[in-house]
Amino acid sequence: MSEDQSFDRIRAQVEEWVKGPGERWAEHIEEDGEVPEALWEEMNRLGFLRMAAPPKYGGQGLPFSRWMELMEIFSRSHGSIRMIVHVVNGIWRAMDGHASAQQRERFVLPSVTGEIKIAFTLTEPGNGTGADLTTSVVREGDTYYLSGRKHLITFGVRCDYYLLAARVEGSSGHGGTVALLVPRNAPGAQVKDTSHTMGVTGTDHASLAFDRTPVPVGHRLGAEGEGLDIFLGGFLTPSRISVAMSCVGLAERAQQLALEYARSRVTFGKTLTQRQAIQFMLAENAADIEAARQLVLHAARRFEEGADDASMQSSMAKMHAVTMLTNVTDKALQIHGGLGYWKSQKIERVYRDARAQRFEEGTNEVQKQVVFRALLRRTRPPAAPEPN
Numbered sequence: 001m002s003e004d005q006s007f008d009r010i011r012a013q014v015e016e017w018v019k020g021p022g023e024r025w026a027e028h029i030e031e032d033g034e035v036p037e038a039l040w041e042e043m044n045r046l047g048f049l050r051m052a053a054p055p056k057y058g059g060q061g062l063p064f065s066r067w068m069e070l071m072e073i074f075s076r077s078h079g080s081i082r083m084i085v086h087v088v089n090g091i092w093r094a095m096d097g098h099a100s101a102q103q104r105e106r107f108v109l110p111s112v113t114g115e116i117k118i119a120f121t122l123t124e125p126g127n128g129t130g131a132d133l134t135t136s137v138v139r140e141g142d143t144y145y146l147s148g149r150k151h152l153i154t155f156g157v158r159c160d161y162y163l164l165a166a167r168v169e170g171s172s173g174h175g176g177t178v179a180l181l182v183p184r185n186a187p188g189a190q191v192k193d194t195s196h197t198m199g200v201t202g203t204d205h206a207s208l209a210f211d212r213t214p215v216p217v218g219h220r221l222g223a224e225g226e227g228l229d230i231f232l233g234g235f236l237t238p239s240r241i242s243v244a245m246s247c248v249g250l251a252e253r254a255q256q257l258a259l260e261y262a263r264s265r266v267t268f269g270k271t272l273t274q275r276q277a278i279q280f281m282l283a284e285n286a287a288d289i290e291a292a293r294q295l296v297l298h299a300a301r302r303f304e305e306g307a308d309d310a311s312m313q314s315s316m317a318k319m320h321a322v323t324m325l326t327n328v329t330d331k332a333l334q335i336h337g338g339l340g341y342w343k344s345q346k347i348e349r350v351y352r353d354a355r356a357q358r359f360e361e362g363t364n365e366v367q368k369q370v371v372f373r374a375l376l377r378r379t380r381p382p383a384a385p386e387p388n
C-alpha cells in the first residue's frame with residue numbers, strides 16, 4: 001500500500017468515527033457533563049492519540065501537515081474530543097526535546113501509548129503567563145520543594161503528572177525556570193476541580209496549590225534555566241498550528257450545520273437558501289474557512305521543513321483562524337435564528353466550544369506580539385545618515 005493510500009484509509013476511518021461513534025459520544029457528554037474514561041480508552045485503542053508520534057515511540061508517524069488534515073476532521077466533533085486529541089498528540093513533543101533517555105522511557109513513551117496522562121501546567125492566577133511566573137522551587141539535595149499556584153489546567157483532575165513550569169526561588173525572567181514532572185498525588189499538592197466551563201463540556205480542569213511539595217530532581221526536564229524554553233519554545237509552534245486547524249474544523253462544522261438548517265427552514269414561502277442575505281453569509285464563510293485552511297497548512301509545511309519563519313507563520317495562522325472562527329460561528333448561529341440559541345441545536349454547542357479557542361496557546365494579543373517581533377527582526381532599520 002502506498003503512503004497516500006494508507007493515509008486515505010486512516011482519514012476515512014477518522015471521518016467515519018467522527019460522524020458515527022464520535023457524534024454519539026458528543027451527545028452523551030452533553031447529557032452527563034462528563035468525559036468518561038471509556039472514551040479515552042476507545043480513542044487510544046483506535047490509535048487516535050498517537051497519530052503524530054514517531055513509530056519508534058509507538059506512534060503512527062504521520063508527517064505533521066498530514067496529521068493536521070486529520071486534526072481538522074477531529075475538530076468537527078465535540079470540543080472535548082478535540083481537546084483530548086490535540087493535547088495527547090502534542091504533549092510528548094514538549095517533553096521529548098529535553099528528556100534524557102531514562103526520562104523518555106519513563107514519561108514520553110508511556111504518554112504516547114496512553115499509559116499515563118500528562119497535563120500542561122503553566123498558567124498562574126496571580127501574574128502573567130511566561131517570564132512572570134512565581135511558582136517556585138527550593139532545592140535540598142536531590143529534591144526540589146515546590147510552592148505556588150496554577151489554574152485553568154486541562155486534565156488537571158484526571159492526569160497522572162503535571163508538566164509544570166516553576167522557577168528557582170529568587171530567580172527572575174527566563175533564568176532559573178524549570179520544567180518538572182510533578183506526580184498528581186504528590187504530598188502537599190491540593191487539586192481543586194474547576195471543570196464547569198462555558199463550553200468544552202466534560203473536560204476536567206483544575207486549580208492547583210503546592211506547599212513544599214517534594215519533586216525529585218530527576219523529574220526535571222532539561223537544565224535549570226531551560227524551563228520556559230520547554231513551555232514556550234519549539235513545542236508552541238506546532239501546538240499553535242494545531243489550535244489553528246482546530247478552528248478550521250470547528251468552523252467547517254458550523255458551516256455544515258448552517259447550510260443544512262438554511263436548506264430546510266422556510267419563511268414567507270421560501271427556504272433561507274433562496275434569500276440573498278443568507279447566500280452571502282454562507283459564501284463568505286466558505287471563502288474565509290478555505291483561506292484559513294490554506295494558511296494553516298502553509299504554516300504546517302513551514303514547520304515540517306524546519307523553516308526560520310515557522311514560529312511567525314504559526315502565530316499568523318492562529319490569529320487569522322481564530323478571527324475567522326469567531327465570524328463564521330456568529331453567522332452560522334444567526335442563520336439558525338432564535339432557535340440556534342437553544343441547547344437542542346448543535347450550533348449552540350459549537351458556538352460555545354469555539355470561544356475557548358481564543359485563549360488556548362495564547363490570545364491574539366500574544367500572537368500579534370510574536371508576529372511583530374519577527375517582523376522587526378526581519379526588517380533592518382534604515383542606515384543612519386552620514387555626518388557632514
Ligand SMILES: Cc1cc2nc3c(=O)[nH]c(=O)nc-3n(C[C@H](O)[C@H](O)[C@H](O)COP(=O)(O)OP(=O)(O)OC[C@H]3O[C@@H](n4cnc5c(N)ncnc54)[C@H](O)[C@@H]3O)c2cc1C
Binds near residue numbers: 121124
Ligand atoms: C479552555 C481552556 C483551557 C486551558 N488549558 C490550559 C492548560 O491546560 N494549561 C495552562 O497552563 N493553561 C491553560 N489555559 C489558560 C490559557 O493558556 C490562558 O487563559 C491564556 O494564555 C491567557 O492567559 P490568562 O488567562 O492568564 O489571561 P491574562 O494574561 O490575564 O490576560 C487577560 C487579557 O489581557 C490581555 N493581555 C494580557 N497581557 C497582555 C499584554 N502584555 N499586552 C496586551 N494584552 C495583554 C490578554 O490577551 C487577555 O485578553 C486554558 C484556558 C482555557 C480557556
